[in-house]
Amino acid sequence: MIKIAPSILSADFANLERDIRRVASADYLHVDVMDGMFVPNISIGIPVVQSIRRVTDMALDVHLMIVEPVRYVEAFCDAGADLVTVHVESDTPEKIQSAIDRIHARGKRAGVVLKPKTPAEAALPYLEQVELILVMTVEPGFGGQKFMSDQMPKVAALRQLIDERNPACELEVDGGVAPDTCRACIDAGANVLVAGSAVYKAEDIPARILELRG
Template sequence: MVKIAPSILSADFANLERDIQRIETADYVHVDVMDGMFVPNITIGIPVVASIRKVTKMPLDVHLMIVEPVRYVERFCDAGADLVTVHVEADTEENIHAAIAKIHAKGKRAGVVLKPKTPAEAVLPFLKEVELVLVMTVEPGFGGQKFMADMMPKVAAIRTWIETENPACELEVDGGVAPDTCKTCIDAGANVLVAGSAVYKAADIPARIAELRG
């Protein structure tokens, strides 16, 4: 079954507990952490993740768009993240391996993320170690961007490698996922879809989540 991870970047932060409860038919709560350096925007940090943990039993899928994530992954795990993903572009290969090891040492799931301009091959050094690979289908940093269909060959290539090297690994896409693009992602091999505005702007959120499953 295709999993849906609504991004709270599109939620009402003044009513975040309410808006998390509204997505309870989904599979993950996707939490976008941006530092203003790796990406130009700044969003939320460790205290907010800890607050979210207190109000939901849903798994927290924490996407770190920060430089040198190895510095912070343990604290995000301690705050309640169930899955922590780090960008391969955010540090040296050695430090990305170290970040993955720290996440696993905390008993949590780890993933790596690729920006649109990063080639699919960048996942290969990490593929056997992670529980999830995330392919960005927009430039990270802001919600509401247009879906990049030209990322689908990258998704398909990574799906092929996953089937060979690490069949239990999930393949997630993030950016511009909506009713008119979800099937394209699924057909390319994605089994986890991040959607922000497509979910939170829907008149019927549970119906929209069901629709995105394809």
């Protein structure tokens, strides 16, 4: 089954608990953490993740768009994240490895993220260790961007590598996922779809989540 991970970046932060409950039929809750340095936007941090954890049993998929994520991965795990993903571009390979090791030491799932201009091969050093690889289908930093269909060959290449070397690893896409783009992601091999505005702007959110499953 295709998993859906609504992004709270598109939720109403004044009514965040309500908007989390509105997507309860989804599989993961996607939490975008931005520091204003790795990406130009600033979003939320550890206290908000702690608050979210108290009001939902959904798996929290925490996407760190921050520089030197190794500094904070343990704190996000302790705050309630179930899965923490870090960008391969955000630090040295050695420190990305350390971040993965620290996430696992906390008993949580770890993943790596690739920006649009980053080739699939950048995930190879971590492929057999992580539980998820995330391919960005927009430039990270802001919601509501246009889907980059030219990322589908990368998704397909990663699907082949995952199937060969770590079949339990999930393959996620994030950015511009909507009813008219979800099928391309699924056909390329993704099994987890992050969707923000496509979910939260829908008149019938449970129906939209079902639609995105393909």
